[in-house]
Amino acid sequence: MPLSRTGPSLSDLSVAQALDKVEPVPADLPFDALLRLVSSTHHLAFPVIDGADLVGVLSVRDVRRALLDPGVDRTFTARTFAREAPVLRPDDDLGSAVQRLPDEETGDAVVVDEGGRPLGVLTREGALQAWRRATLPG
Numbered sequence: 001m002p003l004s005r006t007g008p009s010l011s012d013l014s015v016a017q018a019l020d021k022v023e024p025v026p027a028d029l030p031f032d033a034l035l036r037l038v039s040s041t042h043h044l045a046f047p048v049i050d051g052a053d054l055v056g057v058l059s060v061r062d063v064r065r066a067l068l069d070p071g072v073d074r075t076f077t078a079r080t081f082a083r084e085a086p087v088l089r090p091d092d093d094l095g096s097a098v099q100r101l102p103d104e105e106t107g108d109a110v111v112v113d114e115g116g117r118p119l120g121v122l123t124r125e126g127a128l129q130a131w132r133r134a135t136l137p138g
Contacts, residue, residue, distance in 0.1 A: 008134050010127065011095030015088050018097075018130035019111050021120040024049040025058055027079040034078055038063045044125060045108040047118035048082035056082035057108045057121060085109050088122055098127050 024047040086109040101107040107124040
């Protein structure tokens with residue numbers, strides 16, 4: 001069943017409606033601090049910045065996987081785990097935005113304001129939750 005059959009389609013919604021507002025993580029955040037962050041968060045991803053520059057997106061899932069690797073280098077920082085991600089704006093339509101997400105496993109994008117400052121992230125899960133809120137009754 002298409003996502004538009006019972007109400008608005010993803011293209012009728014904006015990225016702002018699915019945005020997970022989360023503070024960016026500094027690229028030089030040490031491994032131990034990163035572990036504390038991901039062990040207690042409900043967020044799925046974080047923008048990673050170096051000063052005012054966007055480095056990429058950090059998947060909480062990727063860092064948690066590193067916890068399972070006894071050989072992981074504890075000198076790693078947030079930059080080590082950051083990967084390139086699409087950059088979106090809050091007023092982009094959600095349908096187009098979801099098509100720009102890399103794939104099921106790495107489906108995160110960074111949402112920025114007009115000045116290029118990160119506002120948070122868009123995940124596939126967040127997009128689906130926004131669509132559900134818009135289509136399901138009260």
